[in-house]
Amino acid sequence: MTVLVDCQGLTKHFGHKAVLQQLDLQIHAGAPIALVGANGAGKTTLLSVLCGYIQPDQGRVQVLGHQAGSPALSGRLGALPQDAQFDPDFGLARQLHWLARLQGMSAAKSRQETERVLALVDLTAEAGSKVVQLSHGMRKRLAIAQALLGEPELVLLDEPTAGLDPLHAKALRDCIQQLSAHCTFVISSHNLFELEQLCGTVLMLEQGQIRQQVAQVSEAGVLRLQLCQENYQPLLPLLQQLPGLVSFLIVSKLQLELRYDAARVADFDVQLLQLLHQQDIDYRQLSRGPSLEQQLFQSGS
Ligand SMILES: Nc1ncnc2c1ncn2[C@@H]1O[C@H](COP(=O)(O)OP(=O)(O)OP(=O)(O)O)[C@@H](O)[C@H]1O
Missing domain, CATH: 3.30.70 (Alpha-Beta Plaits)
Structure with a gap:
């Protein structure tokens, strides 16, 4: 099985507080994986380390065979950060197109990808709107579209359906299910019902370590x-x-x-x-x- 994430001895402090402590974790390609834990357990911190947004204090963090944050991961790793921000005064399609170009896509491919990901999150009709004109839930969907640009092999989603209306939350779950054939999702969420529907494996973060892996969410019988x-x-x-x-x-x-x-x-x-x-x-x-x-x-x- 392909190892997508390999962390060994990962430690991260904020001030004196050890948020991740000698954490070992391997994530394999396959069905979506849930990341759960209490408020402040360190889920966002872990995802941020995997994305290379913040540096660990100690430990080895390999993502798709590269050190976390490596430029080689551009287009191969997608992420929805908890507080994703866009320029409020630019159009949706324009920003996605620009992000696709930054990944190294041609202008034509970037246009095609922009259209594809906007359709996936049901924002095609808003392609020309400015971000400032979008509701909170629409901005969230735009951030998800951004995470799916370039058909990455691994997508990290931090609270993907928080703030979405029930219809769009369901549409996103369906979308994740479909895309899971070619892409592995890691989903941090407090919505256990949702994780139960989507995920094959559950990782529980507690006291800075992965404490429990529930390998099978649904049990036959x-x-x-x-x-x-x-x-x-x-x-x-x-x-x-x-x-x-x-x-x-x-x-x-x-x-x-x-x-x-x-x-x-x-x-x-x-x-x-x-x-x-x-x-x-x-x-x-x-x-x-x-x-x-x-x-x-x-x-x-
Ligand atoms: N930039 C920062 N500076 C200082 N402390 C931080 C910073 N980021 C996170 N922390 C602290 O690290 C701990 C873990 O935070 P983190 O956001 O990773 O938790 P979480 O599991 O994602 O929580 P939630 O479920 O509430 O989103 C918390 O105690 C938080 O206050």
Whole structure:
């Protein structure tokens, strides 16, 4: 597997405060990777070191085989910084075009890339607008477009959907999912629900180190069912008759957790949905596995 990031003994202080302490980390190419941690845990600091925006005090930081911050990473590493800034008085397309040119693209290729990334974040209609005319969420989308210029192999996104409306947040998640076929995303976010939908691996930053890696976000064989009303009692004996059911647990008033033999019954979820339909029982959500929140905070970490 291709190693995209390799940190060994990475240490960064701000004043007397050690934010990253002898941190070791390897990131491989593949499905999006989540970076989580409490406020002030050092997520932005870690991403900033990987981008070369700030220098570590100690340690080795290799990104795509180069030292972090190396000019060789231009166009190969994309980043959405937490507080990305643009010149407020210049047009969107003009700024993206200029950034693409800085990456070494020809004028024609820069135009093409500008159009592509603006379309990805649904800002084509605003291509000629000045940044000052954009809302906060639109500026965020522009910053994401900038991170995707040149089809980088690795993209670091710091709180990508914070401030986006639900529709554009979903569109961005879909976009990340599609682009993940050719590009590895590292996403720092406090939105565990979102990370759960997107990411294959979760890195938890705590006390300056990567404390926990949850290798698999979704676990086959476990479904969580969120119901709308408490009138589901007649469902319980019928659940026991579903082929492949191993056990079920009433987690809370409106939430059930079902364990099933995934090797034997691949379409257990479909059967469950059919049963709910037959019994006329409304549900709010059906999702796989223990939640990321449970894995991170209730598994004896
Ligand atoms: N330029 C700086 N000067 C001094 N201290 C800083 C600087 N940047 C970050 N810090 C401190 O480093 C620590 C880690 O900050 P960082 O922004 O990396 O955390 P974070 O995990 O991204 O937090 P959040 O989830 O709140 O965005 C915090 O205590 C912060 O106050």
